[in-house]
Amino acid sequence: MKPLLALAARSAWHRRGTLALVSLSIALATLLLLSLERLRQDVRTSFVQSVSGTDLIVGARASPVQLMLYAVFRIGGATSNLRMDSLRAVASHRAVAWMVPLSLGDSHRGYPVLGTTPEYFERFRYGQAKPLVLAQGQRFAGTLDGLYEAVIGAEVAAGLGYGLGQRIVLSHGGGGLPGAEHADKPFSVVGVLARTGTPVDRTVHVSLQAIEAIHLDWVGGAPMPGLRIAPEQARKFDLEPKQVTAALIGLKSRVAVFAVQRHVNSFEGEPLMAVLPGVALDELWQLVGLGERALLAMSVLVAVVSLAGLVATVLAGLGERRRELAVLRAVGAGPRHVLALLALEGTLVTLLGALLGAAAAALAVVAAAPWVQATLGITLGGGAPTAVQWALWAAVVAAGILASLVPGWRAYRLSLADGLSPRS
Amino acid sequence: MGAATMAEPLPATHCRDPSCAVESLAAAPAGQPRDAAALSTMLELRGLRFSWPGAAAPTLAIDELTLAAGRTVFLHGPSGCGKSTLLGLLAGVLLPSSGQVALLGRSWAGLRASRRDAFRADHVGYIFQQFNLLPYLSVLDNVRLPCRFSRRRAQRATARGEEGGAERLLERVGLPASLWARPAAQLSVGQQQRVAAARALIGAPELVIADEPTSALDADRRDAFMDLLLGECAAAGSTLIFVSHDQRLAARFSQQLSLPAINRAAVAAGAA
Amino acid sequence: MRAWLTALALMAALVLSSALPAAAQTGGVVRPPVVPSTAPSTPPSPAAKPGAPRTITWEDLTPRDWDPMKDLRGLDFGILQDSDPRAQAMLRRLREVWDNAPTNPRMDGQLVRLPGFVVPLEEGKDGLLEFLLVPYFGACIHTPPPPANQIVHVLPRSAAKFRSMETVWVSGTMRTVRTDSLMGVASYRLEATTVEAYTEKPR
Numbered sequence: 001m002k003p004l005l006a007l008a009a010r011s012a013w014h015r016r017g018t019l020a021l022v023s024l025s026i027a028l029a030t031l032l033l034l035s036l037e038r039l040r041q042d043v044r045t046s047f048v049q050s051v052s053g054t055d056l057i058v059g060a061r062a063s064p065v066q067l068m069l070y071a072v073f074r075i076g077g078a079t080s081n082l083r084m085d086s087l088r089a090v091a092s093h094r095a096v097a098w099m100v101p102l103s104l105g106d107s108h109r110g111y112p113v114l115g116t117t118p119e120y121f122e123r124f125r126y127g128q129a130k131p132l133v134l135a136q137g138q139r140f141a142g143t144l145d146g147l148y149e150a151v152i153g154a155e156v157a158a159g160l161g162y163g164l165g166q167r168i169v170l171s172h173g174g175g176g177l178p179g180a181e182h183a184d185k186p187f188s189v190v191g192v193l194a195r196t197g198t199p200v201d202r203t204v205h206v207s208l209q210a211i212e213a214i215h216l217d218w219v220g221g222a223p224m225p226g227l228r229i230a231p232e233q234a235r236k237f238d239l240e241p242k243q244v245t246a247a248l249i250g251l252k253s254r255v256a257v258f259a260v261q262r263h264v265n266s267f268e269g270e271p272l273m274a275v276l277p278g279v280a281l282d283e284l285w286q287l288v289g290l291g292e293r294a295l296l297a298m299s300v301l302v303a304v305v306s307l308a309g310l311v312a313t314v315l316a317g318l319g320e321r322r323r324e325l326a327v328l329r330a331v332g333a334g335p336r337h338v339l340a341l342l343a344l345e346g347t348l349v350t351l352l353g354a355l356l357g358a359a360a361a362a363l364a365v366v367a368a369a370p371w372v373q374a375t376l377g378i379t380l381g382g383g384a385p386t387a388v389q390w391a392l393w394a395a396v397v398a399a400g401i402l403a404s405l406v407p408g409w410r411a412y413r414l415s416l417a418d419g420l421s422p423r424s
Numbered sequence: 425m426g427a428a429t430m431a432e433p434l435p436a437t438h439c440r441d442p443s444c445a446v447e448s449l450a451a452a453p454a455g456q457p458r459d460a461a462a463l464s465t466m467l468e469l470r471g472l473r474f475s476w477p478g479a480a481a482p483t484l485a486i487d488e489l490t491l492a493a494g495r496t497v498f499l500h501g502p503s504g505c506g507k508s509t510l511l512g513l514l515a516g517v518l519l520p521s522s523g524q525v526a527l528l529g530r531s532w533a534g535l536r537a538s539r540r541d542a543f544r545a546d547h548v549g550y551i552f553q554q555f556n557l558l559p560y561l562s563v564l565d566n567v568r569l570p571c572r573f574s575r576r577r578a579q580r581a582t583a584r585g586e587e588g589g590a591e592r593l594l595e596r597v598g599l600p601a602s603l604w605a606r607p608a609a610q611l612s613v614g615q616q617q618r619v620a621a622a623r624a625l626i627g628a629p630e631l632v633i634a635d636e637p638t639s640a641l642d643a644d645r646r647d648a649f650m651d652l653l654l655g656e657c658a659a660a661g662s663t664l665i666f667v668s669h670d671q672r673l674a675a676r677f678s679q680q681l682s683l684p685a686i687n688r689a690a691v692a693a694g695a696a
Numbered sequence: 697m698r699a700w701l702t703a704l705a706l707m708a709a710l711v712l713s714s715a716l717p718a719a720a721q722t723g724g725v726v727r728p729p730v731v732p733s734t735a736p737s738t739p740p741s742p743a744a745k746p747g748a749p750r751t752i753t754w755e756d757l758t759p760r761d762w763d764p765m766k767d768l769r770g771l772d773f774g775i776l777q778d779s780d781p782r783a784q785a786m787l788r789r790l791r792e793v794w795d796n797a798p799t800n801p802r803m804d805g806q807l808v809r810l811p812g813f814v815v816p817l818e819e820g821k822d823g824l825l826e827f828l829l830v831p832y833f834g835a836c837i838h839t840p841p842p843p844a845n846q847i848v849h850v851l852p853r854s855a856a857k858f859r860s861m862e863t864v865w866v867s868g869t870m871r872t873v874r875t876d877s878l879m880g881v882a883s884y885r886l887e888a889t890t891v892e893a894y895t896e897k898p899r
Contacts, residue, residue: 007558045821049820254849255847259841262791279816323555327557328558329517331570331572332544332570333541419517420508420511420515
């Protein structure tokens with residue numbers, strides 16, 4: 001076997017011009033397969049790590065997946081809000097231990113703004129029950145004295161270069177237009193959270209009262225003309241929130257989750273919905289799973305195409321190698337040696353391409369990780385290749401070995417027929 | 425190099441000494457030579473018939489042909505008379521439709537395909553008219569190629585006292601050492617043919633078959649090549665079968681065969 | 697030589713056939729399987745050997761003497777319409793009773809094996825760290841949720857790779873836990889040693 005391997009290597013090197021292209025296409029296919037798999041895995045892990053310790057998420061009755069997406073991942077928006085008094089009513093169920101309301105809708109320079117209570121910083125957990133930790137400063141007070149205080153996530157601080165004391169202005173909705181800013185009521189950064197690897201890093205946290213304050217003189221989506229309420233004046237108004245977007249609920253016993261969920265769902269005052277985060281996530285993955293499978297199918301197709309290219313290239317070159325095969329027959333190689341030689345050549349090309357592709361995938365993930373972290377709040381790439389990645393890589397190599405048997409078989413037949421006198 | 429009989433002692437330094445020959449034959453599990461006379465018979469054809477698949481008439485029909493060991497045979501005939509086909513049968517690459525071809529007392533048809541290839545690797549050296557070498561191997565690697573497939577020839581190449589018989593052979597065929605590491609594709613045709621001769625002779629195979637090796641060479645080179653080939657075969661004690669259509673070379677060989685003369689199929693075709 | 701090649705081709709085929717299903721499982725579809733039998737007629741089977749978990753049914757989690765319909769006996773449900781406020785009131789009462797369904801004290805500390813459907817609670821990188829085990833499919837969505845003594849809070853020893861509504865066998869020590877509520881109701885918690893996919897025949 002070893003002499004044939006050396007022969008195959010030399011032979012492939014001799015043809016390295018065309019075979020390099022084939023190897024490159026196999027590398028591309030491997031890159032696609034492996035990096036997509038890594039992305040899929042890391043996105044899933046990231047999502048899963050984003051919320052922990054919360055038994056139910058309550059929102060206006062709509063799609064559970066949508067609720068998860070905007071309440072936890074800050075993706076998309078709510079269709080309607082819920083009234084604070086309804087929320088308090090359902091939270092009075094004896095099985096409820098705590099409730100944290102969330103108000104979404106504003107943003108700051110592309111980062112979402114979350115209005116909530118100081119209890120959020122105690123109750124919110126991520127990963128495996130990890131609590132939020134302040135890297136600098138403190139939480140906002142949630143009282144009228146410290147009305148315009150903000151706590152920012154690690155990515156906001158890093159991306160915009162903010163520190164404690166920074167003055168920031170919130171924008172209404174997604175922002176973008178100069179008129180959409182709450183410029184008259186600037187906030188001050190009093191705390192910076194430590195990095196979590198979740199959407200918390202991209203969020204600016206303020207109190208519910210502050211959200212009310214900045215919208216006092218707004219109606220619809222625009223400031224009311226002619227009405228200006230100065231920041232100090234706003235404190236005199238009733239700033240208790242009437243409406244919020246969603247709420248996180250924790251229970252005294254996790255077994256009571258169904259009872260409380262049903263209690264919220266059948267609340268007569270307002271159409272409400274409570275979802276179990278784990279169940280809603282699985283629903284999300286079912287939806288996403290379709291797309292994942294489509295992507296996987298396409299990547300597999302790319303791999304098949306590149307291997308077909310390998311077969312075609314080696315087959316095409318067989319015609320002018322018939323004398324070479326006759327020489328091999330003359331020195332004592334049998335047709336099966338010829339088959340092995342061709343198959344080994346193809347295998348070497350595949351192996352090279354697969355290794356190149358795997359290295360490129362690892363590099364691509366490392367290179368893209370910072371951007372993905374900044375834009376989507378998802379952590380990419382840490383850790384060794386997953387089992388599925390190994391399996392995909394092995395499948396590419398195995399398919400390459402099988403594909404190489406095709407020109408190998410053709411060479412076998414040619415060698416048998418030609419003997420020592422090839423007709424070319 | 426007279427007619428070899430059982431009584432004639434073979435030179436001691438020759439690799440053709442009886443113990444060596446017996447050893448190579450004893451290694452075979454079956455097909456033992458029936459009598460001692462067969463020890464000096466290199467090739468034996470009996471009742472050979474060969475047709476290419478799909479051909480109406482047989483290409484070759486040879487009732488009996490025996491070639492003794494150590495001879496040089498000049499096989500001639502016009503183009504297309506089946507010389508290459510006969511060579512393929514002699515080397516065991518083709519199998520006869522009927523009849524038997526035996527090398528060193530072993531019938532090719534009696535061996536399994538893998539054993540045939542191994543037997544060919546062990547005992548036969550082959551020279552083509554051109555394109556003898558693998559372009560992606562160096563000159564040295566090309567010469568050593570048969571040793572990759574035959575442990576016996578590899579052992580004999582080193583056992584002859586040289587450190588790697590390939591270098592010595594290349595010296596003897598007159599190839600300058602500066603070329604030895606070069607890829608074979610960079611050599612001229614004349615140089616390639618000389619390397620081909622070295623490759624065919626490495627490990628001293630019992631039979632060397634040359635299929636018109638000089639047809640692509642010019643007159644000067646041809647003579648030099650002939651000297652070279654004949655000299656080396658003599659030194660190695662190998663039987664040489666040399667195929668050509670060029671009658672002028674015939675005189676240098678100890679035996680001359682005309683294929684159309686011994687091929688009954690050609691006679692029949694001629695008569696038809 | 698030939699054998700070597702055959703072995704290589706076989707190996708390649710094997711790797712391919714095992715790799716593709718693993719890769720295609722990326723977006724696993726949850727198909728509602730056959731509901732494990734909760735027929736009351738089957739008594740709990742004795743353990744195959746001492747120390748092995750005892751296979752139980754959901755019936756065993758309900759104390760023998762508990763009758764949820766006790767208060768509602770005598771009412772003829774057939775005559776009431778769905779939208780009738782009396783029907784609503786009755787349903788609400790029934791649900792309250794269900795929410796306070798008592799646990800079977802004899803289950804505490806038992807080594808048991810129970811089949812059910814998974815409702816994920818906490819998920820880590822490698823799988824579920826906490827989940828609820830319920831007796832029927834869709835317990836959190838469509839049908840009324842199960843009574844409190846038909847929900848088991850499972851804490852697996854190692855992360856369990858299962859999705860919402862997959863069917864599993866859970867083995868471990870069952871405990872009844874006092875929940876922190878005014879009514880002094882207890883609930884079930886299972887420290888699971890193994891969580892495995894459900895197959896038709898129990899071991």
